[in-house]
């Protein structure tokens with residue numbers, strides 16, 4: 117992991133030593149590097165990570181925590197000895213609970229009271245203590261105007277503790293650190309939320325761009341020879357052409373080495389949409405034997421593609437395919453959270469990393485006739501695969517928290533029952549049955565969404 121090689125703030129090193137020697141973590145394995153630093157991260161897919169995972173599973177039994185969605189977080193919070201996490205980057209010590217006003221809440225507070233509190237500077241309780249003569253204004257911030265029970269500051273704080281902090285509600289607050297069990301030793305991301313937006317996400321985005329990789333491919337678990345497609349995309353960029361897929365990856369289409377040159381304006385207008393003519397190109401390519409849509413989105417595409425008669429329909433299909441992909445990723449997130457990351461790994465196309473491509477007669481208009489393919493094996497390819505896996509599973513994390521979900525969940529008992537059966541097959545390590553069941557679930561999801569075609573109802577919030 118890149119992160120294991122990131123430079124530690126001295127306070128983070130102190131924190132690590134404190135944690136690994138604390139009896140609450142007795143039996144949880146870790147290694148040391150030559151410079152004696154602790155190897156903090158062990159992804160669940162690695163052999164060290166698997167050993168650690170067994171420890172987490174045992175902790176669940178010990179603590180009487182049921183092994184289901186969210187159980188790692190519960191353990192990580194329960195056993196944390198101080199409930200304060202130290203940030204690897206800035207060394208700040210922040211609560212693991214949801215006690216920091218999120219950016220919206222902080223904005224409201226600063227506007228209302230003409231203050232200048234910075235993110236993660238103080239907990240909500242500390243802030244309230246500094247402004248304790250404006251109860252009505254405070255109630256307004258939390259939409260409690262009509263609540264007649266909150267009549268003083270202590271009751272306000274009690275309400276925040278009970279209704280917001282204890283339920284890990286993200287409506288008004290943020291925690292000091294995101295959970296990341298079992299990959300990291302203490303079950304939390306190394307960088308606190310004080311630095312997270314600046315570090316991990318930005319960093320990998322930047323890196324991926326530097327390597328000419330398209331992050332959306334991994335985030336959306338897209339099919340297609342991504343290596344060849346990335347290389348081709350770089351060629352377009354090199355020649356000042358903006359290239360994008362006819363079928364957007366964010367709707368479930370493949371990352372294919374086939375692009376349409378677009379002007380910048382066209383490209384940004386396109387985003388998550390297809391036009392009727394885009395669809396005709398996709399259908400024609402499909403007739404020529406090309407795979408245009410990723411395996412997980414094939415059911416909805418096949419059900420609806422022939423119903424599209426004009427641009428309006430194409431837009432409607434775009435929205436439904438987006439919803440479908442959200443649901444697919446939710447299902448993947450559930451599988452991951454239950455501890456079956458290995459099962460999901462088979463759907464990542466890591467082997468494309470072992471080849472490289474050149475386009476020697478690439479023309480200014482984006483056409484070419486020759487592709488030179490070479491075998492590549494080495495450290496770069498391994499790093500490539502590692503980034504791919506990391507980004508793919510990071511994107512699933514977003515779906516683990518219900519509050520974060522940008523879409524309505526399905527209301528279909530059959531899907532829930534099928535999910536239960538899927539988890540049973542996974543428990544029994546029956547890969548082929550589990551795969552079959554997953555496909556049945558995807559068919560049900562597509563069916564559920566197809567009903568909305570006639571109703572013209574699209575329940576995407578974004």
Ligand SMILES: [Zn+2]
Pocket residue numbers: 203204205206207208307308309310311312
């Ligand atoms: Zn920080």
